[in-house]
Every structure is written in structure tokens, then in C-alpha cells.
Amino acid sequence: MGFIDKLRARWQQADSLLCVGLDPDPAKFPDRFVDDDDALFNFCRDISDATAEYACAFKPQIAYFAAHNGGEAQLQRLIAHLNAEYPDIPVILDAKRGDIGSTAQQYACEAFERFGADAVTLNPYMGRDSADPFLQYNDRGCIFLCHTSNPGARDFQELDVGGEPLYLRIARTIARDWNTDGNCALVVGATYPQELRAIRAVVGDMPLLIPGVGAQGGDVQAVVENGATADGTGLMINASRGILYASRDADYAEAAARAARTLRDTINRWR
Template identity: 55%
Template sequence: MSFINTLNAAWIKSNSLLMVGLDPDITKMPAELAGRPDSIFQFCKQIVDATAPFVCGFKPQIAYFAAERAEGQLEDLCAYIRETYPQLPLVLDAKRGDIGATATQYAKEVFGRYNAHAVTVSPYLGADSVDPYLEWEDRGVIVLCRTSNPGGSDLQFLMTDGVPLYLRVADLVANKWNKTGQCGLVVGATFPKELAAVRKAVGNDIPLLVPGIGAQGGDIAATCAAGCNTQKTGMMINSSRAILYAKGPGHWTEAAAAAAKQTRDDINAHR
């Protein structure tokens, strides 16, 4: 199935809008994994297995793997998720953005090497930098729009003919770039007013990847009120650190599972 069809099915089957971000920080990993050559893979694999019942997908962040020369472990992790949980979308958080020829290679990397269902990309270089990803017609292309970090306002709030740049991006994606129906947008939970503006601008069918709850402080109730579509879906609400490094009784995987379940339930209570 295409990314969009897989995502739509996952929202319904899992009864969840929660996406778990896989950002493995080696300084925070459990002591039992220390010294293992595959420690990053093992950590993420156990998180995936513990939280899979409560999520609509997983989002590995490539920088955490590349910084530790662990791209091979990322390949193994992506293969494991695709084989073990084929019903759950795999979004590679790479935030790629470069000219067409280079973008073609990046698309080959994320969709060929890692076999991700979708990837995050930057719109700053325009349509021809996004087109190589769109050529993979069964995959998703999730474009940065209103990001969750405060510094995003430096550019994203710039006015262009009376419209803030982030809404200009939303309009481009929804009405020009989304010709094959495979695009989404990144909009942070830390800015619910802007999240609501994006949802209003793009309608029901564009999925939103929403980082910023948990460690970044985004409010779940405000996020659901602002970003859900009329079907009470439409979002992949990402949480990373609050789940990966959750504290609680029992094994660390049990704490992660409990945090994921609680977050899933909190989201469901407000949508």
C-alpha cells in the first residue's frame, strides 16, 4: 500500500495518533546494553516491541544513528520494523533539502537503502528539490512547515504578500506539490494557533506530523483541538524522549510501554 493508505489504516486499526520517535542517545541507554556493538539497534528494537500496541507509527531520527556511525544499525532497525510491524508507517526524520540531482540520491537513500514509508524534507530550495522524492509514488513526503522550535519563527513568520511564510508553504504543498496525494506537513504542537491555521488551510486530507509534546511541552488537548481533521484523525503526534527514557517500576521497556499507553490514552481522550 501507499504511505497514505498505510497511515489511514494504522489510525483506525491501532486507535492511536501517537508516533514514537526513535532518537537513541547513547549517554542515556540502559546499562545492560553498554558495550554491545549493536546496542543502538537493540535499544530501539526493544522500544519498538514495547510500544507497538499503542502507536500509529515510528519515526527514527537519522542524526542519532549517523553520529555514532550506526547507519547499519538503522538499516537493521528499519528492516525489523517493516517486517515485524508492516501495518505501522515508518517515517525517516532526515529533513533533507538540496538541489534536484543531490535530492535524487537522498531519495534513493531513504526509500531504497532504508525502505522508509516516508521522509521529512525542507521546502527551502523549492519544488525541484522535492520532486525526486515525489517520483517514489507509493512513499510519503512530509514537508517542514511550522516547526516546533522557537527559532523557526525567524523565517517561518516572515510575511509574503500579507501571508506568513509557513502558510505559503502549506498552500504550495496542498495545492501544487501534492499532485499524487502523498504529501504531509510538519507542524509543531508547541504552536497550536499556527497548527489550527495550517489545518484550516489544507483541509482534511493532508496528514500532519506533529512534534513537540512530552519533553518540549506541547499541550495534548490544544494539539487535538487544533490539528485533528473531521474524522478525528489526521495527525501523527510524535513523542520521543518522554517515552524512550521514561521512568517507572519494572524494566525500562515496561516504563516506555506505560508512557506510550498513557500518551495514547490522553490523546484519545481529547480527540
């Protein structure tokens, strides 16, 4: 089963649109991880195990592993753990890759073969041939940046290109031309609900990955009302810091579970 079908099945099965983001920052870990050489893996495993029942997807952010020597081996163990224990929950590698074809092929190998992710986030700026090596893995998901959650999203993404903003042109191009195998999705920040509405209007029921609730200030109600499909799905609403660091005491895993369940329920209230 490909990424998109796995995601749709999980939305139903778990009754959840919550994506649990795994951005492990050792400076914020509970004390018990201080001398743990495998802290990145162990902390993320504990959080994943505690939150799995509330998650429609897991999203490890590779930068938080790549900043450390040996980080990639821990990321590999983590994704192997997730794939083994939670085969119904898709794993999105957040990597925002994008390069010329021959290099993109190496990055696709990194994400899909080496790390075994179900999907990867990608930057569309370099155009179609930079996406092809990823798209050709038609059982994997390609999640392209469209309108991001940060303030700088306004700098270039909103520039007018022939009567519509660039992010909308990108959404339209991907939906119409790049999604021939039905394995595309888009990143749209929770912090821009009107832009989310405009994107939903042009991409049909394409899944949208929504960062920016919690620490970045995005509003859940606005996200669901502007982004959900008619059947009340279509979204992977990501939360990272609010779940991972709900407590830095001994109850960090239970606190993460409570935060995940609460956010899942808050999302469901507006569906």
C-alpha cells in the same frame, strides 16, 4: 498500499494517533547497553516491540545514528525489523533532506531504497524541483517542514509574505501544487497551536506530523483541538524522549510501553 493509506488504516486499526520517535542517545541508555556494540539497534528494537500496539507510526531520527561509526547499518537493521514485524505500521525516516534535483535523487535513494522507509521528512526551502525526486516515489510519503516546534521557528517561518506568514504560504503551495499524487504531509510543531489551526484550515485532511509534546512542552489537548480532522484523525503526534527514557532501569521497555499507552489514551480523550 502507499504511505498515506497505510497511515489511515493504522489510525483506525490501532485507535491511535501516537507516533513513536526513535532518537537513540547512548548517554541515556540503561546500563545493560554499556558494552553493547549494537546498542542503537537493540535499544530501539526493544522500545519498538514494547510500544508497537500503541503506535500509528515509528519515526527513527537519522542524526542519532549518523553521529556514530556504523550507525547506518544499525538503522537499516532497525527499519528491516520494523517492516518485517509490523508491516501495518508506517516508518518515517526523520532526515529533513533538501537539495538540488540530482542530489535529491541520491537522498531519495538513501531514504526509500537503502533504508526502506515509508516516508521521509523534507525541508522545502529549495523549492519544487528539490522535492520532485521524492514526490515521484508516489507510494512513499513526503513530509515537509512547515512550522517547526523550536523557538527559532519564529525567525523566518513567520515572516509576512504578501499578507500571510511564510509557513502558511508553504502549506498552501504544497497542498495545491505539490500534492498531485496525494503523498504529501507537513511537520507542524505542537508548541504553536494557533499556527497549527491556521495550517489545518488550508490543507484539508492532509496528515500532519506533530513534534513537540513532552520534553518540548507542547499541549496535547491544544494539538488535537486545533489540528485534528473532522473524523478525529489527521495527526501523527510524536513523542520521543518521554517514551524512550521513561526509565533507565531494567524495566525500561515496560516503562516505555506504559508511557506510550498513557499518551495514546490522553490523545484519545480529546478526539
